[in-house]
Amino acid sequence: MGLSLIFMMLIGVFSYFNAQQLTSLYSEQRKIKQQQTVVEFNGLLKKTGIQLVNLVDSLSLLSSPNPDIREKISLHWLSLAITWGLESAVLMDEEGAEVTKWGSQPLEPTQSVVRKVITDAVPLQELRCHEECRLSLISPVLDGDGTIRFLQLTASLADTILDFQRITQSDIGIITPSASDAYGKDRLGKTSMLISALTSSEDRLPLIQNLAKLRGWRDTDIEGMDFEVFTHDYLGDQFEVQFFAIEEFAGNQAWVVVITETSELQRQIDEARMLYTVTGLSAGMITLFLIVLVLWRPIRSLQRQARALPLLPQGKYEEARERLKKMAPNRVFADEISLLQSTSIKVTHQLEEYHLLLTQNTKKLYDMAHFDRLTGLTNRVHMTEILEDKFTSEEDKDRIFALMLLDLDHFKRINDALGHNIGDQLLVIVAKRLLSKIRASDTIARLGGDEFCLILNGLKTETAAAAVARNLLKALEEPIHIDDRNLTITASIGITMSPADGASASSLLQNADLAMYQAKFHGRDNFHFFNFQLHKDADTRMALEVELRRAVQDKEFTLFYQPQIDFATGRILGCEALIRWKHPEKGLLSPYFFIDTLENNGLIVPVGKWVMEEACRQCLIWREDGLGRVDMSINLSPRQFADPDLLEHIQTVVNKTQLEPNQLEIEVTESLLATDFDYAVTLLEKLQEMKIHIAIDDFGTGYSSLSYLKQLPLDKLKVDRAFVMDIPNNNDDKQITAAIIAMAHSLSLKVVAEGVETEDQAAFLKSLKCEIGQGYLYGKPMSAEAFAQLLKTERSLA
Structure with missing residues (x-):
């Protein structure tokens, strides 16, 4: 029903707009015709005036034995009247007095017009409407003796009006104001308006008279009705009445009324509207019938489906299938409804299977979630x-x-x-x-x-x-x-x-x-x-983090340096930079108390950058003090190793301190290398390209594979103090240390032994051709000043 209503509305709107378009088209054509009417009449009127002007210009060409203008007109008057449609002519002297006249009913010249022509010496037209309308032309002419005369030619507008009726198929009349009652029989009601001419007076005059009574015309009313159109019913017929003013001639003005019978045209429009309406209603009824005919069976089938599908969420799959099978099938050919029926039955089977599967998977989902x-x-x-x-x-x-x-x-x-x-x-x-x-x-x-x-x-x-x-x-x-x-x-x-x-x-x-x-x-x-003491310890760790952040901000860290000795010569090769914290209350603290916290909260990155800058700066100071070359070994934490700005920062520090790159040694741990081996290899190779030495620290305590070690770009290997501290007394440590040194030498790596505290340990390491030693035997970690003094002593002994 909704679909039918929509079709009916569309057809109704279509019919309405077609009728409106027809009416609009008729209105546009009527306006164009009205404008053409005005143009046509003015053109005919102007044509008559031009003919009179041309006649005056051609008078000098008339043949006559006497060149006097009066003789020429008298000789040719009959042919002029017939040829040019003249009613009368009046010849006046230079003062405007009548000299002679021709025609049966000559018009008396208007003195005001004559004076204007004498003054301006140009032709002037005048429209004169009494019983009938005439167009007169007063023009100066040159007489045969050289004197100036004034000639008034008068032509009737009857031919002009008849031509207009013939061209436009409309009756036309001229209305003028009347100052006397001489023509009262033709006056429009009680007004002063007079019908001076009408092409069909007997048929149309009553219409104008009746229309004048309805509207109560006055002279001023006519002036305001230029181009106005009235549609009026009279004696069962419909007429269209149009008014417009004629161009004013010498102070006189008339109004033209055009009467067009529109009964036939209106009948055609009414028939077209009726045709559109009947066509629309017929199309709507046919559409409604076709919709009911086509959709009755599908609607019944869909109703059955609508009653069957709500059973599916209730789990009544068998009952839903029985109802779906009762859907009316198309016996001629399979259509969408038939496809919908078969699909719905398949969906019912699938939903039943999915319901069983869902029940099984619910437990799986529960297990996955728990x-x-x-x-x-x-x-x-x-x-x-x-x-x-x-x-x-x-x-x-x-x-x-x-x-x-x-x-x-x-x-x-x-x-x-x-x-x-x-x-x-x-x-x-x-x-x-x-x-x-x-x-x-x-x-x-x-x-x-x-x-x-x-x-x-x-x-x-x-x-x-x-x-x-x-x-x-x-x-x-x-x-x-x-x-x-x-x-x-x-x-x-x-x-x-x-x-x-x-x-x-x-x-x-x-x-x-x-x-x-x-x-x-x-x-x-x-x-x-x-x-509950553990909570207090956790609070202590948090307080430590706060203190460390303040320490970084207040620059409370300092570096100590532990010498590294060449076993072969006994000379100091360099040192390892070790950080200390100058706590304002607890004094000097070793990394054991704070390094893990720095690593965990990320402060190790800015602190590590400071260590790099300070250690390299100290090398520059020692060199400027004349202590010669000192190699500097710096530990790199896992957080620093992952810093994307690491290489750029190292290069900046080396350039700033003018340090020889091969004086700088970076120490990394096995656990650090195990986190991302490929990244570690790439980064270490870039450091070696910068001519910076790489050492693996605390070797033997980690879990990295020896095959990985072979692939790493290394220069040194540092044996952890755990293997050095019990040699030469512990045979296992001796064997492990010997194996590590032998393996390092097979890989062309130098070996640094950490934790050397006794001469026996040093002698054993020398016997294994270990290159470098570091430990309390040669010096504890010390301040920069103490290490400088140690260097001076060694240099002076040398």
């Missing part, structure tokens, strides 16, 4: 929900449990060295071992990475919790075999007790985390119970 995909253990979200449920439980026993946070020691190194695939397999094995050591009532979760959380229900004492922790650590001690590799893993465990240590999941997790880091701090592979 359990770790790698190990199958409870995840952090689910574990937090379990803890919150315990604290909101009405049973007091539910709130009694121990919470353990277990983190694998150095797991990142295994990932970096062996790959994440090995690391994932290791995590799965660890999860199984932990599950085997807890009860069915307990919960174990993987919080992420290598971090596990255990909820041990019913444990009331730290003794019971400690026993479980020992069993867990012991279970992890057994070597793990993966891909022909035997891996050993340890863990650090933080333990907190509920409800004594906290009454919310977040507080217990925070407490266990603090305890776990305390276990790592005490050597790893152990457990630690939470105590």
